[in-house]
Amino acid sequence: MAKLTTDIILLTRGAAGYVAALSLVNEVPHLAAKIRIVDLMVAPSSAWFNLCSSAFGFHQSLGVAEQEFIVATGARIKYGTRVEMLGKVAGFFSDAAFGAPLEGLSFFQLFTKYVQQNPAATLRDYCLVAQLAAAGKCRIRTRQPDPLDDLINCGYVVGDQAYTDFLRALCKQKNIAFFAVKNIEADVAGDTIQALTCDGTRLLGDLYVDCSEGSGLAAALGLATREIFHSAAPLRVVTTYDVNPSAKLENFGAFVGLAPEGLRYEWLVGSGIGQTYCLEKPSYGGAPAEQGEVAGFAALDSAWVGNCVFLGAASATLPGFIVDDLHRVRSGILRLVNCWPSCDNLNVLAKIFNRRTQEELMPLAAIDDYVLHCAFGAAVPLLPLVEHKLALFHAVGRVPMHEAETLTSDNWQVLFHAFGERVAGSDLLTQAMSDESLAEKFPSMVRFFASVTAKSPSVSDCYSAVPKRNG
Amino acid sequence: MRNIVIVGGGTAGWMAAAALSKFCAPEQYSITLVESEAIGTVGVGEATIPHLRFFNEKLGINENEFMRVTQATYKLGIEFVNWGKLGDAYIHPFGDFGLPLNDVEFYHYWLMANISKPQRPLFDYSLAVRAAHNGRFAHPRETANPLTGTYSYAFHIDASLYAKYLMGFCVERGVNRIEGKIQQVLRDPTTGNITALCLEDGSQLNGDLFIDCSGFRSLLLGDALGVPFEDWRKWLPCDRAIAVPTVSEGQPRPYTRAVAHAAGWQWQIPLRHRDGNGHVYASEFMSQEDAQAILLANLKGEPLAKFNRLKFVAGRRSQTWSHNCVAVGLSSGFLEPLESTSIYLIQLAIMKLVELLPAVDDYTASRAEFNRQLSHEYERVRDFLILHYHVTEREDSAFWRYCKHMEVPSSLADRIALFKEIGNLDAYHQGLFLSPSWVAVMIGQGCLPQLNNVKLEGLGMPGLEVAMSKMQAEVERIALQMPSHQQALGKVADTEAGDWQWPAAAMSLYGVFS
Numbered sequence: 012m013a014k015l016t017t018d019i020i021l022l023t024r025g026a027a028g029y030v031a032a033l034s035l036v037n038e039v040p041h042l043a044a045k046i047r048i049v050d051l052m053v054a055p056s057s058a059w060f061n062l063c064s065s066a067f068g069f070h071q072s073l074g075v076a077e078q079e080f081i082v083a084t085g086a087r088i089k090y091g092t093r094v095e096m097l098g099k100v101a102g103f104f105s106d107a108a109f110g111a112p113l114e115g116l117s118f119f120q121l122f123t124k125y126v127q128q129n130p131a132a133t134l135r136d137y138c139l140v141a142q143l144a145a146a147g148k149c150r151i152r153t154r155q156p157d158p159l160d161d162l163i164n165c166g167y168v169v170g171d172q173a174y175t176d177f178l179r180a181l182c183k184q185k186n187i188a189f190f191a192v193k194n195i196e197a198d199v200a201g202d203t204i205q206a207l208t209c210d211g212t213r214l215l216g217d218l219y220v221d222c223s224e225g226s227g228l229a230a231a232l233g234l235a236t237r238e239i240f241h242s243a244a245p246l247r248v249v250t251t252y253d254v255n256p257s258a259k260l261e262n263f264g265a266f267v268g269l270a271p272e273g274l275r276y277e278w279l280v281g282s283g284i285g286q287t288y289c290l291e292k293p294s295y296g297g298a299p300a301e302q303g304e305v306a307g308f309a310a311l312d313s314a315w316v317g318n319c320v321f322l323g324a325a326s327a328t329l330p331g332f333i334v335d336d337l338h339r340v341r342s343g344i345l346r347l348v349n350c351w352p353s354c355d356n357l358n359v360l361a362k363i364f365n366r367r368t369q370e371e372l373m374p375l376a377a378i379d380d381y382v383l384h385c386a387f388g389a390a391v392p393l394l395p396l397v398e399h400k401l402a403l404f405h406a407v408g409r410v411p412m413h414e415a416e417t418l419t420s421d422n423w424q425v426l427f428h429a430f431g432e433r434v435a436g437s438d439l440l441t442q443a444m445s446d447e448s449l450a451e452k453f454p455s456m457v458r459f460f461a462s463v464t465a466k467s468p469s470v471s472d473c474y475s476a477v478p479k480r481n482g
Numbered sequence: 483m484r485n486i487v488i489v490g491g492g493t494a495g496w497m498a499a500a501a502l503s504k505f506c507a508p509e510q511y512s513i514t515l516v517e518s519e520a521i522g523t524v525g526v527g528e529a530t531i532p533h534l535r536f537f538n539e540k541l542g543i544n545e546n547e548f549m550r551v552t553q554a555t556y557k558l559g560i561e562f563v564n565w566g567k568l569g570d571a572y573i574h575p576f577g578d579f580g581l582p583l584n585d586v587e588f589y590h591y592w593l594m595a596n597i598s599k600p601q602r603p604l605f606d607y608s609l610a611v612r613a614a615h616n617g618r619f620a621h622p623r624e625t626a627n628p629l630t631g632t633y634s635y636a637f638h639i640d641a642s643l644y645a646k647y648l649m650g651f652c653v654e655r656g657v658n659r660i661e662g663k664i665q666q667v668l669r670d671p672t673t674g675n676i677t678a679l680c681l682e683d684g685s686q687l688n689g690d691l692f693i694d695c696s697g698f699r700s701l702l703l704g705d706a707l708g709v710p711f712e713d714w715r716k717w718l719p720c721d722r723a724i725a726v727p728t729v730s731e732g733q734p735r736p737y738t739r740a741v742a743h744a745a746g747w748q749w750q751i752p753l754r755h756r757d758g759n760g761h762v763y764a765s766e767f768m769s770q771e772d773a774q775a776i777l778l779a780n781l782k783g784e785p786l787a788k789f790n791r792l793k794f795v796a797g798r799r800s801q802t803w804s805h806n807c808v809a810v811g812l813s814s815g816f817l818e819p820l821e822s823t824s825i826y827l828i829q830l831a832i833m834k835l836v837e838l839l840p841a842v843d844d845y846t847a848s849r850a851e852f853n854r855q856l857s858h859e860y861e862r863v864r865d866f867l868i869l870h871y872h873v874t875e876r877e878d879s880a881f882w883r884y885c886k887h888m889e890v891p892s893s894l895a896d897r898i899a900l901f902k903e904i905g906n907l908d909a910y911h912q913g914l915f916l917s918p919s920w921v922a923v924m925i926g927q928g929c930l931p932q933l934n935n936v937k938l939e940g941l942g943m944p945g946l947e948v949a950m951s952k953m954q955a956e957v958e959r960i961a962l963q964m965p966s967h968q969q970a971l972g973k974v975a976d977t978e979a980g981d982w983q984w985p986a987a988a989m990s991l992y993g994v995f996s
Contacts, residue, residue: 038937039936039937039939041939041940042936115540348936348937349906349908349909350900350904350906351904351906351935351936353904353933353936356899356903359896359899359900359903360900360903360904362896363896363900363908367908399847399850399851402846402847402850403838403847403848403850403851405847406838406840406842406844406846406847406848407837407838407839407840407841407847407848409837409838409851411851411854411855412912413912414910414911414912435840435841435842436840436841436842437841438836438837438838438839438840439502439505439506439836439837439839440505440836440837442505442507442841443504443505443507
């Protein structure tokens with residue numbers, strides 16, 4: 012009989028490993044005593060996390076309300092991304108709720124028809140958080156349930172160090188062992204890790220989970236990587252912190268701007284953050300070229316090999332315009348639990364895990380590919396997956412979905428609308444909807460969101476009303 | 483004006499015509515259906531699955547009227563007899579087992595308890611199964627007790643009456659019905675698109691979009707456009723059926739029966755006015771004479787007609803939509819009716835067409851997506867059907883030995899292996915049969931994992947057994963409070979008492995409210 016319990020060594024460089032450990036213990040509480048986190052983070056980090064909206068559910072599962080998370084970490088709400096193309100505002104991306112379905116048809120199908128008769132209608136009029144952001148308003152969710160909470164979905168921007176400290180404290184509460192190290196060395200035989208020597212101490216585990224980009228474990232195992240999407244010229248990533256926030260950010264939290272020189276991506280935190288992706292003109296946006304690095308967006312061929320599993324950034328590096336690496340760590344843990352290696356037949360488990368990992372990864376890569384394609388055109392060709400989604404969107408206003416996609420069809424709709432894509436005509440079901448129904452429902456939605464927005468506090472009032480952190 | 487031409491007037495043809503006439507604006511589309519009374523229809527699927535309710539609801543059809551017209555009875559699942567081994571029986575219900583505890587599906591708890599010591603069957607925790615076994619039926623309800631919403635229901639219908647009913651529906655909505663046989667299919671030499679159909683009487687029927695509902699003949703997709711057929715007989719070797727209606731015997735059961743025989747299986751479908759029966763078998767392993775003798779020996783009532791003999795090959799066309807032609811039903815592929823999926827696959831193709839048909843004549847994107855989704859669904863249904871034959875202890879005939887030891891598609895092999903190893907299912911979200919169905923067949927046919935789910939390790943057994951016992955008692959209590967199936971059918975038949983209100987439909991096998 013194979014054994015059910017497993018000693019797990021989680022390798023990380025900051026928050027990712029703690030997210031993995033907490034997610035794992037959420038799913039399988041008794042494993043807490045079996046986990047050891049090896050943290051390669053040797054110096055305090057001044058970087059920032061741009062968390063996507065799934066972080067809210069994760070924090071809730073840890074018993075932490077949004078308000079408490081903000082108090083503990085100083086995080087700021089990110090309602091979405093304001094999109095600008097060649098100096099002209101194109102739209103707004105958020106994975107919050109838009110509008111409301113009607114008679115079994117999704118809001119976006121209806122919007123496709125409505126906008127044909129009302130060209131002035133814009134998508135963001137039907138999204139509460141877009142209205143809030145545009146008006147400089149904010150709503151922070153507390154433990155007291157509010158019916159409007161369902162209409163709010165937001166990401167966060169939080170300091171890397173503050174978030175890691177926050178997660179580390181939660182791990183401590185759950186008795187998950189962790190310790191910081193400077194060096195690791197893997198003792199590898201074939202595709203199996205025999206032991207991990209951390210600052211001279213030899214650690215033995217049954218399962219090694221690497222959440223740390225660049226730990227060297229993948230190289231030690233001789234794992235192959237492959238390009239996720241192709242860029243004709245080296246994609247240069249420039250990351251700068253503590254610059255003055257751009258006016259273009261307004262209150263949305265993030266900004267994607269497309270200009271002839273390249274693509275600029277910014278998100279708002281305290282005194283401001285900017286990230287710029289450039290192709291041939293790395294000085295675009297004023298960021299010094301020497302701060303940039305050539306980014307390779309690549310994935311491991313297999314995220315589970317032998318007794319080692321790679322999650323998040325350790326399994327694939329993506330620009331992450333919309334979904335962050337920590338989300339991929341959490342979803343990876345869910346996959347791992349479903350294929351938990353308690354039996355001897357690891358090949359079957361790893362095969363399913365690896366297939367599911369790819370199924371999640373490719374649509375995520377497709378988002379980034381699409382955004383970069385919008386910026387750089389043919390230099391970053393569209394992946395077939397995006398081509399297909401886009402073609403159907405243009406044809407009938409629907410977005411085909413694949414198994415294990417992180418985003419929903421609605422999310423893709425918002426994205427395509429935000430970047431100015433247009434639908435040729437609606438499908439038969441939508442065409443059959445009466446114009447009178449739409450003429451009645453759509454303005455009432457706008458009025459409702461406007462009235463909620465008017466009653467919501469301003470961003471500054473909202474944060475100043477948050478209780479200060481005790482001690 | 484766009485002309486849509488539907489070829490064939492069986493269940494598929496009239497379902498397609500009904501949906502298109504409902505959703506296509508009459509000022510933009512004209513719909514013509516061409517059929518020949520000289521050509522019989524196969525009359526696929528007398529047993530349905532809950533999705534048909536969704537289809538009818540979209541058309542605005544009154545469920546009670548539909549049941550009266552089609553001589554329908556209710557259906558809560560399918561009983562499989564002699565599949566895991568001779569003498570075994572279980573019901574694959576339209577519903578889940580028990581209720582999840584701490585976000586973990588109930589069957590994991592049952593498996594854990596069963597590993598510790600043998601438990602009462604998992605199926606005793608399914609409300610649909612207990613109601614079916616007790617000959618009861620009530621609509622699922624959303625109440626304070628979540629168990630009352632854990633199942634869904636379908637019908638046993640006379641499919642030919644359903645097609646006739648829909649024909650009336652269509653004619654009222656302006657569908658043009660033409661009696662005639664197709665002699666020739668004309669194609670555009672440049673695009674390859676079908677441009678017109680030449681009928682035997684010399685007339686010509688022009689069209690922009692053609693729906694091929696011509697059954698096994700696949701006149702347009704197969705013959706005219708030459709879309710190849712993928713043969714799946716190596717996994718689903720049954721290729722013949724003998725069908726016969728019989729006089730109803732006793733009260734109709736609210737479930738279908740599928741009794742395995744030496745080289746196939748026999749269906750028993752109770753309608754209000756008769757029973758449907760048939761023997762599906764593999765001609766490589768059994769002669770027609772033996773198959774007929776087995777069917778005759780196992781009929782409960784007197785035959786009402788001659789034996790109807792059918793030949794088929796399991797498989798599908800490599801594309802369901804090619805050029806400007808969409809195949810619906812048997813013309814696109816065939817999977818044996820073991821899980822009553824024939825009408826569902828018709829419905830799915832029609833619904834996808836309605837969702838994806840573009841306003842302009844460039845079908846490229848819609849066609850690619852339509853084919854992707856249909857292909858996916860066919861393969862997942864195929865895998866689920868193969869599971870019934872493959873996960874078995876039976877080796878009492880050459881047919882069963884073949885099925886047990888055949889190499890199955892890797893998608894299925896991986897799924898079975900994962901379940902056998904750790905009791906988990908490689909869950910998917912896009913497909914007809916989700917976890918509860920796979921659990922029903924795996925456990926119903928004796929495929930039990932050896933290990934507990936990792937999430938349940940350390941759970942105290944005494945507390946679990948008490949909780950399971952309470953849940954089972956509650957399931958039984960609710961089942962026994964339901965009216966008998968006969969009483970429920972009486973409510974449907976009683977037109978003077980007003981409509982027996984049915985719940986809104988959902989595209990789910992596992993609960994109207996899911």
